[in-house]
Amino acid sequence: MAKMEVKTSLLDDMIGVGDMVLLEPLNEDSFINNLKKRFDHNEVYTYIGSVVISINPYRSLPIYTPEKVEEYRNRNFYELSPHIFALSDEAYRSLRDQDKDQCILITGESGAGKTEASKLVMSYVAAVCGKGAEVNQVKEQLLQSNPVLEAFGNAKTVRNDNSSRFGKYMDIEFDFKGDPLGGVISNYLLEKSRVVKQPRGERNFHIFYQILSGASEEFLCKLKLERDFSRYNYLGLDSAKVNGVDDASNFRTVRNAMQIVGFMDHETQSVFEVVAAVLKLGNIEFKPESRANGLDESKIKDKNELKEICELTGIDQSVLERAFSFRTVEAKQEKVSTTLNVAQAYYARDALAKNLYSRLFSWLVTRINESIKAQTKVRKKVMGVLDIYGFEIFEDNSFEQFIINYCNEKLQQIFIELTLKEEQEEYIREGIEWTNIEYFNNAIICDLIENNQTGILAMLDEECLRPGTVTDDTFLEKLNQVCATHQHFESRMSKCSRFLNDTSLPHSCFRIQHYAGKVMYQVEGFVDKNNDLLYRDLSQAMWKANHSLIKALFPEGNPAKINLKRPPTAGSQFKASVATLMKNLQTKNPNYIRCIKPNDKKAAHIFNDALVCHQIRYLGLLENVRVRRAGYAFRQAYEPCLERYKMLCKQTWPHWRGPARAGVEVLFDELGIPEEEFSFGRSKIFIRNPRTLFKLEDLRKQRLEDLATLIEKIYRGWKCRTRFLLMKKSQVVIASWARRYAQQKRYQKIKSSAIIVQSYIRGWKARKLLRELKHLKRCNEAVTIIAAYWHGTQARRELKRLKEEARRKHAVAVIWAYWLGLKVRREYRKFFRANAGRKIYEFTLQRLMQKYFLEMKKKMPSLSPIDKNWPARPYLFLDSTHKELKRIFHLWRCKKYRDQFTDQQKLIYEEKLEASELFKDKKALYPASVGQPFQGAYLEISENPKYKKLKDAVDEKIIIAEVVNKINRANGKATSRIFLLTKNNVLLADQKNGTIKSEVPLGDVTKVSMSSQNDGFFAVHLKEGSEAATKGDFLLSSDHLIEMATKLYRTTLSQTKQKLNIEISDEFLVQFKQDKVCVKFIQGSQKNGNIPTCKRKNNRLLEVAVP
Ligand SMILES: Nc1ncnc2c1ncn2[C@@H]1O[C@H](COP(=O)(O)OP(=O)(O)O)[C@@H](O)[C@H]1O
């Protein structure tokens, strides 16, 4: 497997020694040799304790890959071979885990690799800190701020092709989890003189070259620029092209970066317009023009460039032109305008260009800060990365170098303070045994520069503010006076005679012995640069520009805000900002990267011993190692130390009751750390070797893991136990239910099986029993049958025998009787011959009669006269007797029946009898009348008031009162009449009112005629000559003909003692007045229903059709 071997210590596969502390013997040669050996093997990083020495390889090494990042991530500082990533990781982790703000101080000469180092630190932190869309955007913006600032603030110098011409301090802010929230960038003094003039072999700021190489034609045209570098006075012609640098592609990178950081399109546009304006300013040239007063006045040679600048920036051309020719000075509330000569005009032009550019740069930083500013107000942890311009020694060193080197002095100072001095002082304070180590303290140099009274900067300010003529020479003079005696100050004019003949030191220069070497500064320009003077006319002209960015860059140009107070000088501004920076750095935990340049040629693989030796010396690295070796790598107050490691010892875990120091003593004793490895100070424990600390850390980590495991174990145990108990409980419940269910099922099954078995057994038993019973029954039956047959046989035999016997006996008896009879008859024949036959016959007859009557008595029919039943006759010889007996019985029962009648009933029956005698078998109507009772008075004459008159007229008893139809003799039509029969008379009355129509005494009625058929017609014949007979006979029709005729007959009989003649014939004569008319009954059709119709056929014939 090609997997990288895992290193556990930097001692593994070490080239030379990775940590100078381990170097033996320790001297300058061995130190340099060690560095060289490592450098030759591509090991550019070496430790002095926790300080990283970085040697610029000047070529790209494959040690910054993402795999390397992963390798160093979360590893102990001394675990792997020295690397800038190890330092970054250490800083990031102690920021994240121990809540300590960090700062990374990168020092070294120009070109030693500081900027690269700062970028590596940032990219490492970006790679290991949190991830996520929001976090990534923050990271991206933080990283992309670099190309923008480098394009505007970096330039090629003789020392470095990408030299930072400004100081930069960047605070990266994190939240409690270690995710980046944003950042703040502070910039320090841009070397703006570079805008107008560059030393030989150097370039202006990158952005000018980038814009001309990279911008499209169209964009250039918009900015009124031409691609040719040589067109611009401000661009030094030599080395306009730098090897290995592609300005055009860098321009695209910058634009892209600006977009990512959050620049709006119009902002980018404005920025480039300002850049173009600065570039074009350099092309404005002046010519002298003599004036009347004999003084020269400057005039612009070619106004074309000016015009274009004004078009680009929206400045009024005349205003700007005037500002280049005149200068207004305000003194005692008076404005005095003076003309500028050519030199002054050039000075004004350059001042404007420098100011425009440096203010633009500051604006860029502010703008970037706005974008990368943390969005939350939560407490932040901060990691500061300081990448400041390195110590510089050029041929001509001016104010800028002075300032840069001052800054480096201060950084060295803080390094000394924090690592050497502070450390040693602490040992003494804490009462640790200590042998002092000599080192060079540069505080004295710092004092030379920044002392408020006698410092060089104070002198310069004093000189600048002094009234009267002030020049660089007067400044130098002053320095010579004040600083001449200072150890580190040298000048030809100084009182120190040893420099009087030093020809290497020109008169217009002074030299400072910096910690990193002697630097000779040209005094020329110090005053001007410190003053940083921009004529007010120019700033006002800028403020008037119709260009929001330019206007914003010159707020002091606003006439409303005129400030007569001089702005602070560049020197004092810088001093103040450096002081603030130092204060800031002191509050943070420092991490050092000390960059070393291996050669002056920017070449790879060359290791210049002398150059390196020089740097090692002034950086005080050897002393650093010595202090490190003599001292202790780590210290910590007892309380936090005990708090951090108390879990490593039983006595101190979880609580230590005594004083913290005693606790730590117990702890260290228990852990068996060798005594030479640590010392107890007054308030702190000092640990000599970092390895001891790492051992402690490892133990702690292990112990924490154990504790975590323990907690996890207990928790898991508890969780499992509760789960188990719950499961057990559930299991018991489930099991009980399941068992119950199973048992129930089993029981049911057993029960049903038992029932089946039982039923089978019962069935079987029953069948068996049945079989037995059946068998028994069959046996019984068989027995019975057999017995029966047997008994039958027996009985039959017996019967046969008995019958035989009886027959025999009977036969015997008969024979005997016959024999006796014969004997008797033989004997008595002579006596019986006369009477015996007769007597026997009578006796026998008597017996038979007796039997007949007794039987008749039993069989007598009912007493109803209409009962036709009569028992059959038993003997033929009784036939006549039987008939006679029947007749007698019938008569007798009729008598009996009649005896029950009342008189009235008797009358009715008499009438009925009479009717029978008269009409039976004579008139077809008769049988229908038998069942009808004779009522007589059908009309209630006495009751109905209508007939009251009729009633009154008839005083006799009414026998019949009934409505009849009187047939009209003329036409045969019928009219209703009331027919009344009294004792003596027959009356016909009107049906409606009862008026009597005719009255006939019964004696005058001679005959009544009627047909033999089923009709109700009858004629009442009257005696000829009687009173009634005048009108003729009556032809009437009635529903109760039989009754009427009968009653008429009976009444006539009882009154006249004569039998009324009743003629029954189908043809009879009726007297109509004088005529006799024949009434003939014929068989009629059924056309008119059952009612007979009567028709007069002719004078002699009246035909009645009977249906
Ligand atoms: N770690 C490195 N690996 C490769 N090249 C480097 C490294 N550090 C610096 N350099 C080279 O050295 C040059 C100068 O580095 P830089 O960081 O700009 O120096 P400084 O900021 O100290 O002036 C860079 O442009 C780069 O070419």
Ligand SMILES: [Mg+2]
């Ligand atoms: Mg740099």
